[in-house]
Amino acid sequence: MTITRTHPRRGHRQAVELFREQPLRLESGETLGPITIAHESWGQPDAARSNGVLLLHGFSGDSHAAGPAGPGHPTRGWWDGLIGPGRAIDTDRFFVVCPNVLGGCQGSTGPGSPAPDGRPWGSRFPSLTIRDQVAAEVAFSGRLKIRRWQAVIGGSMGGMRAMEWAIAHPGRLERLVLLATTARCSARTNDVHRRQIDAIQQDPAFLGGDYYDHPGGGPRTGLARARAIARLTYGGLDDGSGFLERFDANSYIVLTQAMAGHDVGRGRGGVAAALARISVPASVASVSSDRLFPPHSQRELARAIAGPVRFTSIDSHHGHDGFLAEQNQLAPILRQALA
Template sequence: MPEPTRIPGGWRVGDPAGQRRFQALAGLDPLLLESGESLPDVSLAYEAWGTLNAERSNAVLLLHGFSGDSHASGPAGPGHRSEGWWNGLIGPGRAIDTDRLYVLCPNVLGGCQGSTGPSSLAPDGRPYGSRFPSLSIRDLVAAEQRWADALGIEHWHAVIGGSLGGMRAMEWAIAAPTRLDRLVLLATTAACTPENRAFHSTQIQAIELDPAFCGGDYYGDPGGGPVRGLSLARTIARLTYGCERELERLSRQQHAHDICLFLQQDAEHLTCRFDANSYVLLTNAMSNHDVGRGRGGIAKALAGVQARTRVVSISSDRLFPPHQQLLLAQCLHAGVTFTSIESHLGHDGFLFEQGPLDPILRQSLG
């Protein structure tokens, strides 16, 4: 694998803010985590589109996937390496219509695009690195609830999330059932399976076995830290995000040996915008995701969801296969709607199949 051309990582203080806004979490108390540890001085980066109405009743919470961030809509440019990941779905007259809805998308706690995470400065003025505490999906949502409170948003017209974002959306609906009217869950699961955890484990090992990882304390390394390990982790993950049909399609479009080049370029794109510690932290949070933990099981936990719910699966998803979304739909109340999108794009279909998603979102948000 060639040497990187740029010191990798996520957004850093001093970089162009782009469309990001920043909100310190309200209250003087540190954020208490499930592990018993706490985080002081937490801040979340977010982006917003549209206008909050006088009744404060038109806010939509959009929760990004694992490698996503707050830049769901808008052009590439200073502060944003790529255009918005749902660019075709958010805006005036679009499926998520900003003429009538106020849409907010926060970068997840522990992430690396402006929110407090391992690369952030701890109270002693040094990056957290290995000292950053472990997080659960419920911790991520607890931070988002404080963030919403700080913004004065007590109720959501809808909460929408795919993959990791869908896990968070579920936790919102379970932990705060009266705070949202509608819930849209895409390509996600109520609990990670042993197979998910096995794939996650190999990705984490790829990073931690890179000598440049230094136990997580690699900030300031002129070589950029564990670039090779992070690249390999992304390649393993990319094979779970895609599917056999997608790789066959790519092989027909290119020479067969160029599949390796495709995976390498995809990994290099990730290393330029993602922090290895955040990768490990959020992967572990996903591995431990189980909405039924401490709640009497998945069915009992989901039975408490009050929001009108839409569950969307991608036919070729092998990370979170359609039968997992069917289980979700079966455990939710009778008003749930289940939709399957036919796609050869695998798990990433929830990002790229924007044509089929358009009417689904319009109907769900109506």
């Protein structure tokens, strides 16, 4: 695959198709294919393709981690101050890749994508787990011809995926960075997840998930309510009306359910046993005001990971979104992790 040189702060946007000949077998037993993974990249791969950094976005994020606003991206990248030449994630050293998660709505295959019959998947889209999403990312990495990432970095939902990379594919990464994430969601958090899903599904415009061909734009009221429930729970940055314009309600449900069902210890003898499989150097950071995944969740990770661990607390009044907002505090954490 050829990577075209672009402006060093804009990145390069493209998409790849996977699982055309052999569909991805999901944990549910269903299959999904072909699959498109949209992604953005910054910097250049070295001759051995050994300088890659995989960046995994959170629930409301997408592949646009850095660079200016543009088509499909109404704002600058969500880590715009951290990625670029000489920055904490230095694109003079690293080839940085950020894929849009499977099940999302920013170019990767999701409920709004065409199914094999040409109509949007809608209610027919299969349920996904975090492990399913990582299986797609592993195949995506193979398409990029990157056998081993210099680091896998993830915050929130992205941190869940990063953990799965380190546990299930330990030979595929050198270092791990986990920010404001958890090994499994608590009962309290999952109750909030259920209320968000209910808010969307109870909107008359939801139409059982098959609203794409109907006027009115789908369950916008329900989606707004779901987002309001989330923001009241963990605080954070104000999305404004822009969130409703760029996010799909079915993707909101698919991704929320994947997070709710996440448990790194499932089938592995429990959380502690699963985390003990992580032997690569890890950096773990919490956000002081995080109510979604409170600091004790990250301390649990730091205590149980077998490899060398550096734990840091980020002081923030932004709640869970401190891992996005506090880029001045994040910069030294990332520089040290990538040193």
